[in-house]
Amino acid sequence: MTTLQDHPVSGGQTLPQLPSARRDSVWRRFRRASPFALIYSGAILIFYTIIFIIPFGTGIWLAFQNWDFITNPKFVGLRNFTKAFTDQYFWQALEKTLLFSVVEISLGLTIALLFALALSQILGKWQNIYLSLYYLPVITPLVVSLYLWRWLYRPTGGAFNTLLSSVGLPEQPFLASPQQALWAITVVIIWAHLGTGIVLFLAGINDVPESLFEAARLDGAGFWQSFFRITLPLIRPVLVYQMVVSVIGTVQMFEAFFLIPGPGFSTRTLALYTYELGFRALNLGYGAAVSLIIFMMLLGATVFQLRRWRIEWEH
Amino acid sequence: MAGTADSRTLHTPISPFRRWLISGRWTKAVVFLILAFFSFAMFYPFIWLLFSSFKTGADIVRLPVSLLPQKWTLSAYLMVMDPTRANLPIAYVNSIIVTSGTVISVLITSSMGGFIFARLEFPGRDYLFYFVLSTTMVPFLTLLIPLYIVMRELNLLNSLWGVWVPSIFSSFGVFLCRQFVYGIPRELYDAAKIDGSGDFGIYRNIILPLTKPILSALAIFVFLGAFNAYLWPLVILNEEKKLTLPLIIARMANRFGGTDYQAVMAGSVLVSIPPLIVFLIFQKNFVRGIALTGLKG
Numbered sequence: 001m002t003t004l005q006d007h008p009v010s011g012g013q014t015l016p017q018l019p020s021a022r023r024d025s026v027w028r029r030f031r032r033a034s035p036f037a038l039i040y041s042g043a044i045l046i047f048y049t050i051i052f053i054i055p056f057g058t059g060i061w062l063a064f065q066n067w068d069f070i071t072n073p074k075f076v077g078l079r080n081f082t083k084a085f086t087d088q089y090f091w092q093a094l095e096k097t098l099l100f101s102v103v104e105i106s107l108g109l110t111i112a113l114l115f116a117l118a119l120s121q122i123l124g125k126w127q128n129i130y131l132s133l134y135y136l137p138v139i140t141p142l143v144v145s146l147y148l149w150r151w152l153y154r155p156t157g158g159a160f161n162t163l164l165s166s167v168g169l170p171e172q173p174f175l176a177s178p179q180q181a182l183w184a185i186t187v188v189i190i191w192a193h194l195g196t197g198i199v200l201f202l203a204g205i206n207d208v209p210e211s212l213f214e215a216a217r218l219d220g221a222g223f224w225q226s227f228f229r230i231t232l233p234l235i236r237p238v239l240v241y242q243m244v245v246s247v248i249g250t251v252q253m254f255e256a257f258f259l260i261p262g263p264g265f266s267t268r269t270l271a272l273y274t275y276e277l278g279f280r281a282l283n284l285g286y287g288a289a290v291s292l293i294i295f296m297m298l299l300g301a302t303v304f305q306l307r308r309w310r311i312e313w314e315h
Numbered sequence: 316m317a318g319t320a321d322s323r324t325l326h327t328p329i330s331p332f333r334r335w336l337i338s339g340r341w342t343k344a345v346v347f348l349i350l351a352f353f354s355f356a357m358f359y360p361f362i363w364l365l366f367s368s369f370k371t372g373a374d375i376v377r378l379p380v381s382l383l384p385q386k387w388t389l390s391a392y393l394m395v396m397d398p399t400r401a402n403l404p405i406a407y408v409n410s411i412i413v414t415s416g417t418v419i420s421v422l423i424t425s426s427m428g429g430f431i432f433a434r435l436e437f438p439g440r441d442y443l444f445y446f447v448l449s450t451t452m453v454p455f456l457t458l459l460i461p462l463y464i465v466m467r468e469l470n471l472l473n474s475l476w477g478v479w480v481p482s483i484f485s486s487f488g489v490f491l492c493r494q495f496v497y498g499i500p501r502e503l504y505d506a507a508k509i510d511g512s513g514d515f516g517i518y519r520n521i522i523l524p525l526t527k528p529i530l531s532a533l534a535i536f537v538f539l540g541a542f543n544a545y546l547w548p549l550v551i552l553n554e555e556k557k558l559t560l561p562l563i564i565a566r567m568a569n570r571f572g573g574t575d576y577q578a579v580m581a582g583s584v585l586v587s588i589p590p591l592i593v594f595l596i597f598q599k600n601f602v603r604g605i606a607l608t609g610l611k612g
Contacts, residue, residue, distance in 0.1 A: 026438045033437030034514040040431050041443055044424070044484055050465065051481050052450045058461035115353070118346045126347070132598065133354040136361065139590040141543040143561040144583040147568045148364050151576060157380045159363050191357065252456045255545045259565055271456055278460040279550065287460050295457040302452075 062288035069282050080289035090290065092265055093273040100186055100269060101250040108190045109242060112197025117227065119198065120205045131202070135195035142192060142255050149188045150175060150260045181262020189256055193249075197242060204235035240309045247301050251294065270294050368392070368580035375577045391581035395567075402555055403582050406563040410542060411589075413478050413559060417541040420483045422530050428484070429492020430522045434504050435514055444493070447486045455546075463550050477551040478559070482541065488533050495529040496522060531600045538593055560586045 030038070063080055067073040084090045115134065119127050137145060152159040153174040161171040174184045208231055216226040257272040268276075270290065277287030363382065367375055368391055370384040377385070395401045432444045462481065471477030499522070507517045545561045552558050558566070564586055568579045 029436070029438045034435055036514040036518070037431045037435040037437050037440075040427055041437065041440075044428065044447060044489075045443065047484050048447060048450060050469075051462065051484075052453070052458070055458045055461035055465050056453060058464060059457060062461060062464075115350070118350055121343055121346050122350070128598075130350055130354055132594075134357060135594070136591075137357065139539060139594045140361075140587050141561050141564075141590065143543070143545055143564050144364075144587055145360070147564065147579060148360050148583060150568075151367070151580075152360060152363060157376070157378050159380065159382075162380055191360075194357070248454060252454050254456070259568075274456055274459065275546075278463070284460055284464075291457040291460065295454055298454055299452060 059288045059292060062285055063292050065285045067284045069284065073285070076285065080286045081293070083286060084290060084293060089265065089268075089273065090270075093268050093270045096182060096265075096267060097251055097269040097271070100182060100189075100253070101247060103183070104186050104189055104250050105243065105246045107186075108193060109197055109239070109246070111190065112194055112242075113201050115194070115198045116201030116205055117231075119202055127202075131195075131199060134198050137192045138195040140192075143259065145192050146188065146256055146259045149184075149191075153184055175260060175262055178263050178266035181267050185256045185260065185262070185267060188260075189250075189253065193246075200238050200242060201235060204238035205231055208234050236309070240305060244302055244305050247305070248298055251298055364580055364583060367577060368584050370577045370580075372575055372577060375580075391577040392585070395578050395582045395585065401567070401578070401582070402558065402563055403560075403567075403585065405556055406558050406560045407585075409475060409557060410560040413475050413548075414538060414541040416475075416479045417482045418534055418537050420479075421485045421488050421537045422534060424484045425488030425492045425533060426523055426526050426530055427518060428489035429494075429496045429526065430518050432489065432493045433496035434501070434522075444489075447484075448490055451486050459546070459550065466551060471551070473552055473554055473557060475552075475557065478544075478548050481547065482537075485533075485537065488537070491529060491533060492526055495526055499525050528600070531597060535593060535597050535600065539590055542590060 062073075064075060064077060065073040066076045066080075119130055122130070155161065155171065155173050155176050158174070160174065165171055173180060175181050212230050212234075213226055216230055221229065251269075252271055253269065254271040254275065257267050257269050258275065261267050261272075271294075274287050274291045274294065277283045277290060281287075366382055366384060369387050369389070371386065371388050371390060374385050395403045398404045428447075432440060466472055466477050466480075469477075469480075471480060503521055503525075504517060507521055512520070543561060544559070545565075548559045548562055552562065555566075564579065564582055567582055568576075
């Protein structure tokens with residue numbers, strides 16, 4: 001949203017209208033508008049009515065009902081929401097979601113930033129070759145990556161355990177252990193998404209004017225000093241953008257927890273819990289309520305991040 | 316230059332290695348080597364994928380494991396490509412239909428929307444645009460259950476139409492194209508208008524060719540998103556003959572369990588090829604596209 005206002009011409013301003021045009025009635029303006037624009041607007045409005053307004057409305061309505069797809073929906077007031085707060089499975093899923101999200105984002109973005117920083121020291125041609133290699137996991141279908149990693153994680157005969165025992169370290173259960181499964185999955189997702197972060201950070205770093213580094217070097221600043229004083233503040237917008245997008249992405253991550261889950265509930269996040277409530281337990285009302293809670297959490301997190309960024313920006 | 320001056324003043328010969336060390340260029344070499352190591356580490360899982368797909372069923376579960384196949388064989392590939400033994404070929408067709416449908420529709424609707432919301436005038440235009448934009452604030456997960464119910468009412472369950480319909484328009488694509496059209500001089504539009512062109516003609520003949528850079532970037536992301544999509548097709552499709560590629564891979568992996576995993580590996584390789592081709596062809600647009608969409612978006 002902020003970028004919208006930052007853009008000099010994006011407010012939808014038009015050329016100054018003639019005085020007579022400004023006094024036109026809405027009806028006149030409709031008739032003068034081109035059919036092309038009106039047909040398109042009609043189509044997009046119908047589309048978002050079907051795909052967004054009706055489902056969103058249904059979702060809110062559903063959150064106050066009890067429904068199992070078969071019997072008639074029954075109004076239960078706020079019970080689905082109060083249920084969430086006393087439901088230990090909900091809290092467990094929330095905990096897993098937050099753990100995964102926080103670790104994935106902080107580790108993933110730090111590693112991506114380090115890689116981008118290292119890549120920025122390298123010639124253009126090699127930069128592109130490395131970039132393509134790091135980007136491969138991003139373009140590989142996530143389903144493929146997940147089963148591949150599950151295969152490598154196998155407790156007996158897996159590639160990682162073979163590697164560990166060949167250097168004399170004890171073998172690990174990885175996905176088979178309730179303690180390690182969440183982190184094993186986190187590693188896969190960091191690996192799978194690292195390329196995007198690197199490309200974005202590198203684009204940001206390459207945009208920093210060389211003259212700033214030159215000036216800092218003349219003033220005797222070292223590499224890390226110029227990183228913290230020049231690069232980091234200037235790529236802050238990229239960082240904030242990535243954080244916002246990553247929060248939304250990690251909280252909604254579904255495939256990993258659905259396809260290569262750890263034992264029991266050790267990797268059941270809110271996304272998976274919503275799916276199971278809606279399509280396995282057929283508790284549609286409660287599922288809708290949980291998904292609305294996710295929506296409000298994400299909205300809050302996004303607004304918080306953007307506001308904090310804007311406050312820092314103004315100082 | 317600096318090196319020779321030093322050696323003359325110090326009267327001590329400096330070996331090329333010492334000179335290289337002093338010049339600081341070695342830090343670059345170290346960085347280069349570290350990056351090379353990590354790119355190998357990141358590529359490591361794919362090496363296993365590739366080699367395992369050429370193994371036999373007995374070879375892949377053999378202990379201790381070895382990276383290279385004992386005997387190279389194409390049997391896994393032949394098996395998953397045989398329509399009578401696996402549903403991968405039909406899933407390929409399904410995936411191509413859905414993905415191309417999505418890419419084409421999103422490119423058309425986004426470029427039109429970008430032009431219309433940026434340049435044409437009609438009452439409520441900006442309200443409509445901000446509404447379209449605001450739909451991105453609601454995560455897909457929140458819409459999942461009710462959207463499924465809507466699709467059920469529309470009788471679109473278990474059909475590729477149901478997979479495609481929610482992605483005809485892309486609010487992100489419309490937003491991106493609108494930003495891009497603002498960068499096209501307004502005079503072009505005005506001049507064409509004075510020459511008597513209709514709005515659709517201007518879109519077709521002027522705007523569409525000029526928005527090509529952003530459209531090619533958008534196409535890549537839409538392609539990857541549609542081709543790799545899992546959750547929505549999972550909810551919509553359940554008949555084996557209608558599944559898309561990610562769904563088939565998941566079914567194969569779960570059905571075969573630990574044995575016959577070489578078939579899953581071979582299938583995985585085949586599924587990864589289309590995104591790889593798209594990536595290699597559009598590599599240049601790719602990096603630029605990510606920068607464009609990520610930073611300006």
